[in-house]
Amino acid sequence: MSWRRKVSMRGLALDVIGALLVLAGIGLVATTARSLLNYRAVAGLHGGEVVDLGTNSPPSGGQHGAMARVVGTPTVVEAPRDPDFNLLVDTPVLVRHVEMFQWREVRVGGRAHYELDWVDHLLDASRFEQPQGHANPTRFPIDGKQFDAGLVRLGGFALGPELLHAIPGTQRVTPDPAALPANLAASFSRYQDYLVTSARPGDPRLGDVRVSWNEVPLQQLTVVGRVDGDRLVPATDAADGRGFVVQVGDVPVLDIFPDLPVPPEFVLSWRILSVLLASLGAFMLLAARRNRHDPLLALGLGALVVGIVASVLWVGDDTLTMFGWLALTLLGLLLTGWRLHRAR
Known part of the structure; x- marks a missing residue:
């Protein structure tokens, strides 16, 4: 060549x-x-790219407006209180349930039967097939309510109310009759996990009231939300219509958003x-x-x-x-x- x-x-x-x-x-x-x-x-469908801050991370400069993942057990700084019953509980959310012993109509095989039971809303006896002899009270003496903690932190971030309400799980609160105000102590006594107005709690009568509370337990959470100063809030512009996630445990980003490709x-x-x-x-x-x-x-x-x-x-x-x-x-x-x- x-x-x-x-x-x-x-x-x-x-x-x-x-x-x-x-x-x-x-x-x-x-x-x-x-x-x-x-x-x-x-990622934009869920509010944007998620910055993984890990466990109990505090806020730092340059994070404002970003989506962040934070893991940890929430700390209740300002606990919720039920002022009517003087009940203070270390929980993000406290819910009061009120039930009244009332007549209710049960249909079996096309026939109406009537029994007394605990119900958390008023039953209008005038709508019964046989209203005579089954009259119910016309109002509840006290209403059910929800009480949010004034401040709950995860790491260094305060959780917005939407995130508080999304924390999963609930457990019964045992009330303390000794903490009752004088005006209610004369009417209510403790029976199991309830406060009841029944003279004989094991044998309630029509119109008796029982009150119970549920709390959201403190547990390890994974929270994804938008950083707003030192707060985590929903991303209001997220295409998925939610803009935040709260799950129990230490959950990776790709498990939270399974549609997300590997970065x-x-x-x-x-x-x-x-x-x-x-x-x-x-x-x-x-x-x-x-x-x-x-x-x-x-x-x-x-x-x-x-x-x-x-x-x-x-x-x-x-x-x-x-x-x-x-x-x-x-x-x-x-x-x-x-x-x-x-x-x-």
Whole structure:
């Protein structure tokens, strides 16, 4: 094989390898961008990308407006109190239930039967098939209510009311008759986990009232919400219509949002590698076509090509990232122009 033919074959090989490396750099930056954009698009349905703050993390600068995942057991700073019964409980949410012993109509085989039972709302006896002899009281002497803690913290974050109400689980509270105000102590006595007005609690009569309370237990939680100063609140602009999640235990983000793709890792490293691949390809193309071995010119061309492609991909999605790639493109253009000018 002649010397000229060997040189020609070597140049062709460098051309092919160089072009493939440039395309590999472009493909790598495009694949990384698509993966990140897809992740952000799905995350946006739930309020945005989630910053994983881990266990009992305090707020810090730069987090405002971001979605955050925090794990820990809530701390009740200002406990809820039922002022009517003077009941104070260390819980995020305290609920008072009130029931009255009333007649209720039960239909069996098309026939109406009547029995006395505890019911948490008024039953209108006038609507019974046989109202005579089954009259019920016309009002409750006291109503059921919900009492929220004044302040509950998870790590260093205060939980908004929507997040408090979403905490799962409930358990019965044992009341303390000794704490009752004087006006209620004369009417109520404790029976099991209730306060009742029955003279004989085991044998209640029509119109007797019983009151009970349920609390939300303190347990390890995983909370995802929007950071608003030192508070976690719902993301009101979330497309899923919820904008927050509260689950029991230490739950990973990908288990909380199963539709979320796996976020790309080592994004910065892949971006740097894409520029280096394109630059290496440009170096080989220059060596094959112009017999030039100028690493700085090749680096400028690699940054210019990859920067242009990446800038276009980020248009309309992330202005900051787009301007970052435009800055790299400009640097690549300046470096290329400087090396070409020096070559002349």
